Amino acid sequence: MLLTLPFPARAQQPKKIPRIGYLASGNPTSESTRSEGIQLALRERAYIEGQNIATEYRYAEGKIDRRHELAAELVRLKVDIILAASGELLIRTAMNATKTIPIVMVGAGSDPVEAGLIESLAHPGGNVTGITNLSGELGGKRLELLKEAVPKVARIAILYEPANPASVFEVKEVLPPAARALKLTIQPWEVRGTDDFARVFAAMGKQRPDGLSVLAGPLMGFNRKRIADFALKSRLPSVHPNRAAVEAGGLIYYGADLAESYRRVAYFVDRILKGAKPADLPVEQPMRFELVVNLKTAKQIGVTIDPNLLVRANRVIR
DSSP, rough: OOOOOOOOOOOOOOOOOOOOOOOOOOOTTTTTHHHHHHHHHHHHHOOOOOOTTTEEEEEEOOOGGHHHHHHHHHHHTTOEEEOOOSEEEEEEEHHHHOOOSOEEEEEEOOOOOTSSSSSHHHHHHHTTEEOOHHHHGGHHHHHHHHHHHHOOOEEEEEEEEETTTTHHHHIIIIHHHHHHHHHHHHHHHEESSSHHHHHHHHHHHHHSEEEEEOOHHHHHHHHHHHHHHHHHHHHTOOEESSSHHHHOOOOOOEEOOOHHHHHHHHHHHHHHTTTTOOOGGBBOOOOOOEEEEEHHHHHHHHHOOOHHHHHHOOOOOO
């Protein structure tokens, strides 16, 4: 007689796929260049979406108040890393939501040490590391480029979000000395919510500035097409901290080389998934910057860009 012994079955457990939480202030369309750039950079490091990595996307859709619930969702999902795909507000939101899940800054606009996000660039401490694109510190350079592109500008409207600490610092500390050196008059305009744009644009139109400088922030990124359209309609030469804003019709972008930034984000993801601690991964600053000029916009608003500036541009949109 043969007896069948009840040996326990050992089913092979499927290998756990790391999950990345992508927390953004915009929507899938406004974030597409950045999110797709990061995915491409991850593929170059052999991380294939749906095969050996999975991404949970959470978009605030321009509604700043939603960021807290979205960050909490990612924490409940127990993602392995959170990519804070915006500036200081979103990074702080992620930090408030978790002290243990690694957070990678995807191009923070402010100095993360001054902002209190990390202890130092070399030794971040805590659970935050990543990229700082120094967007706020480049505000003076953007004014300089706008003046070089359109020498006749004298009065520049500054569009910014008072809820964004980096923008407030830029308005109060960075731009005034730069404007004085360039003999420019600057006038700050606050935008506190999406509904403010129409009112601010109407009031700004009555003041008739010569140019427009847009500062970084969630609302500005989400409404970049609306801002570019206003500048075009008002025939205002504009400078932006967001390359996509110039692709949407703004005149000038100056900032970090974004393709390089995306590659470095993938580097941080790779290192953390292989066991590195955020506290031990130095925060990186951009090594390369890019200048993008929209010549099509220049023609529409009736300005002639200095050929010397065009020669220096990394990209000219015609």
